[in-house]
Amino acid sequence: MNEKIQYDREKEPITKGKLILKLLPFTRSIAERMSMRLPANVDVDDLINAGIIGLIDAIEKFDPSKEIKFKTYAEFRIRGAILDELRSLDWLPRSLRQKTSQVEETYYKLEQELGRPASDQEMAEALELSIEEFYEILSQSRGAILFSLDDLGDNPDNKTKNLLSLIADSEDKSPLFSIKLKELKRVVGDGINRLPEKEKLVISLYYYEELTMKEIGKVLDITESRVSQIHTKAIILLGARLKKLFSE
Structure with missing residues (x-):
């Protein structure tokens, strides 16, 4: 030492x-x-x-x-x-992981069809849930999204691709890898910019201003649990886009 x-x-x-x-x-x-x-x-x-x-x-x-x-x-x-x-x-139930993955896939599918992020009501209808049931899934998924931007799916060797290790560890200096990293930055930036205003504001206050969920709730005059739902929705959207990028 x-x-x-x-x-x-x-x-x-x-x-x-x-x-x-x-x-x-x-x-x-x-x-x-x-x-x-x-x-x-x-x-x-x-x-x-x-x-x-x-x-x-x-x-x-x-x-x-x-x-x-x-x-x-x-x-x-x-x-x-x-x-x-x-x-x-292994604290996250398999059933919850499956629900979170289903929400992620549905968000991405609807965004491709609509040309914009899906509304909460559109998501609930696509998942055949009431709006209350959809919000409950978002609330339950707040822990699962810790992995949403980190695990980017499986490669042909059946090994999980990890965003953090990809950025921190890779010694790949090839032009293709550099292009992928530039595309990653573009997708994240574009993804944040395309979020609805409230989701974009929550992301900004949480990650850039480093406010807590409770503090953000006071700023926006909504409950802490609603802030958590909005944050979860935003991260799931970004995670879906990144997984599509790295599966190509």
Whole structure:
């Protein structure tokens, strides 16, 4: 832990031990933020411990010659380690995973047919549900969407493609890979821009302004649970588009 590493080109090298201590609050904040979308029986301390393992892994594997900031790379690793921990706990019922996948596929199908994101009523009708039943599925799916933007489907070798590891680990310098990454950024940006105004605002306040669901509810004068539903809907839409991109 006494070995010094150059984690920032503009700063002096720092020992691994000091860097871990420096980024512990950052790791904790990621774990706590992710835990807000999980059932109460998931222990946040377990997520923090997994995040620390991801942080150490980031320190060991970071390549300062790559065009990526250490803190950005570390966040990929921390989130990835926490998601791996959640997968190992297998806390998400298979039936809920299937429902979330069905909602995701239906969103994408309707968007292709309509040329715009489907309304809640259109989604409910397509799924043969009442609007209340549809909202209940969105509420139940808030934990499942942690994986929606991370697992991008299976490749021909039956291995799950992982967005975080794809960005953080790939050493592929081919023109095709560069095109894929540019397309990824375009799809995410375009996807956010095409969201209905309320969904777009929730995404902006949650991810860019870093407000909590409760704080966003006060800003928009809606309940915290409704904010969660809107957030879930937006992430499922983006996840569907990304999976289509990486399945090509």
